[in-house]
Amino acid sequence: MSDLKRTQLYETHVAAGATMVDFGGWEMPIQYPSGIVAEHLYTRSVCSLFDVSHMGRLLVEGPDRIRFLQYVLTSNIAALTPGKAQYCIIPDENGGAIDDAYLYQLEDGQLLFVVNASNTEKDLAHLEKIAKNFDCEIKNISADWAAIAVQGPKSNEYVDLLSGGKLPEDIKRNTVLTMQLEGRDAYVAKTGYTGEPLGFEIYVRSENAAWLWNRLTELGAKPAGLGARDTLRLEASMPLYGHEMGVDADGKPMPIFAVPLAKFAVNFSEEKSDFIGKAALEKQLDAFMRLRDGDFSACSVLPKSIRAITLTDRGVIRAGMAVYRGEEQIGWVTSGTMVPYFVFDGETRTEETGKRAIGLCYIASDVRPGDSVTVDVRGKRLAAVITAKHLENRTPPLAKAVLIENK
Amino acid sequence: MATPNELKYTSTHEWAKIEGNTATIGISDHAQQALGDLVFINLPQEGDEAVAGEAFGDLESVKAVSDLISPVSGTICAVNEALLDAPEMLNEDPYGAWIIKVEMSGETEELLDAAAYDALCEQEG
Known part of the structure; x- marks a missing residue:
């Protein structure tokens, strides 16, 4: 090595x-x-x-740095005050993701941009090309x-x-x-x-x-x-570039709004003005909101979405396995394995543990949490259910596994 | 963990304990370490045929799936179903936790003794 x-x-x-x-x-x-x-x-x-x-740590410097970042990222950098961080995506012209990232404004005003390890060079090449049109500079401090x-x-x-x-x-x-x-x-x-x-x-x-x-x-x-x-x-249903973002199992680009978290990463406020992929992302947001309200005509813009999936039969689901509704293949598992969890007695964590086969999948956008599907696990169709989430974490200090009821 | 001398081994990291016409089969300590935490096992059923050199089941760790390859041919006469709920027994006690027992007939793969198996693991690093 x-x-x-x-x-x-x-x-x-x-x-x-x-x-x-x-x-x-x-x-x-x-x-x-x-x-x-x-x-x-x-x-x-x-x-x-x-x-x-191993993740890329970049400083963005220069008089035009805010205008530059507004143009190359999906988030609203004007809303990022000193001492705050925001989740964001580096979009392409078609509303697909080049990478997802975190942008920090340190208390002294420096802008620290953190990208995926395996994408650092690709991101830098993309950003530096565009930075030539702005008075700013990207410094790799990794x-x-x-x-x-x-x-x-x-x-x-x-x-x-x-x-x-x-x-x-x-x-x-x-x-x-x-x-x-x-x-x-x-x-x-x-x-x-x-x-x-x-x-x-x-x-x-x-x-x-x-x-x-x-x-x-x-x-x-x-x-x-x-x-x-x-x-x-x-378990937290957080996307990983290359699995829930990027290209799908057929090699087709996945729209940014296929990931529900995109809602918090993409901003169309006036202060942001124009940015890469804006027109495509506006269409995706509109479709995303219509899907949320049960208007499945929006499936033409966002045919597939990332959802949480739990296997109810014995087994393990893995990335790349086909997901079916009846006999129709509706997508793929994008990430999956068996994960352990602590059993809770009400709000109290016990020392007892269990394990469950969970995953994320990229499937037809009209599938809702609670719907039953099957997964082709090496030639066998195993039963699974689409779930809203795998983890409840709004109750500090403990995160709690959300188990499906028939388990 | 010392490689038990009384067992025979495959190059795919299963062990076989041969007593008369019956082979008891499991996975080696090297295998369980390389796989990491085992979380699921697919077992055959009693009465199924095992064929030397072919898969009789598979084993899943958090990271990946791997086939279980039979060292011998014959009829599966016992299956350790306790592993279905606790595949981690293979991590905890690889030479104590058996997977299947086979009533042997016909061909047997060429099996390694403990010293040859250790040499193979050494080579694989």
């Missing part, structure tokens, strides 16, 4: 006994000796650390700053300890603070990709990455790999 890139934490992962794999050109931990299931459950019950330094996600019910407590009690108790989602963590510069963002109600993504200078990782481990956090990161985001 000598041609692979390594993050600032490579040695730390290897020393911890991680299984390293090639992930989009990066040599990354897929799991630690405890295994994906244990890492998933530890995130939901205590706190896990994820090395997300090698200078490391990124660690700290996710789970105990994350607030650990980060507060490192900040010397300076973490606001009521810190809201999508806030990014400039802080000192035991004397070291850090950007602490209340964001994440696990569905945890409490969780942070922390940016520190490269030389402090191992220090932060080890300090959090001493406090009680445990490392988790890309395997658990994937099962956690899947």
Whole structure:
């Protein structure tokens, strides 16, 4: 794996006994000796650390930077105040996604743009081409700053300890603070990709990455790999570029509004003015709203949508498997595996665990939550149901599995 | 974990314990480690035929699916159905948790002894 890139934490992962794999050109931990299931459950019950330094970290600088970002992103950058972050998509002219990303305005006004690891070069080429028409510049700071996600019910407590009690108790989602963590510069963002109600993504200078990782481990956090990161985001129904965005199993581009989360990432306000793909996205939004109201004539604009799916028969569903309504193939599973969960007694988490075969699928837009479908699992048709969501996470500090009733 | 000397192994990481005409079949410690957390198993039924070198079921980890390849040919005379609810037993006790038992007839794949199997795992890294 000598041609692979390594993050600032490579040695730390290897020393911890991680299984390293090639992930989009990066040599990354897929799991630690405890295994994906244990890492998933530890995130939901205590706190896990994820090395997300493979993701691209870009600074957008120059007088025209706001106008530039308004043009190349779907979100409204004028609404992004200092100390806030927003989810956004890099659209193409046809309303498809080049990537999804997070844009942070740091408290000093710097604009930090974080993109998917495997798309960093593609994104940079696209953005730099357009930036030539604007007075602005994109600086890749991925090698200078490391990124660690700290996710789970105990994350607030650990980060507060490192900040010397300076973490606001009521810190809201999508806030990014400039802080000192035991004397070291850090950007602490209340964001994440696990569905945890409490969780942070922390940016520190490269030389402090191992220090932060080890300090959090001493406090009680445990490392988790890309395997658990994937099962956690899947349980939270968060899209992954290349699965729920990009091109479908037939190689056709997927419209941005196929993903319900797009509603929060795309903005048509007047301050935003024109942007790439705007006309196509306006049509998609209109269709999205009509579909939500049960007007299926909008299926001509958005034929398929991303939905949560739970297998009711025994088995596991995987990306690429065909989904059927009766004898009609209506789409594919885009992500799927078996994930563990904690059994709850009312609002109290018990120590009992179970597992369930869940996924996300890209299927006919007129299928509604509660509808029954089947999935072709290696030649066998297994029963599944479309669900509104797999995880309830509006009740901090704990996220709770949403189980289907006949289970 | 030491590779038990009394068992025979396949290059696809199953083990077989041969007693008289009956083979008890499971997966090796190397296999369970490489697969990671096992979450599902597809088992054959008693009375099904097993063919040496062919799949008799499959095993799913969080990450992927892999076929279970039979080291011997014959009639499946017992199936460890407890694995349906707890495939993780194969992670916890790979040489204790058996998957099927086969009443052997006809061909047997060429099987490896413990030393040859260890050498193979070493090679695969």
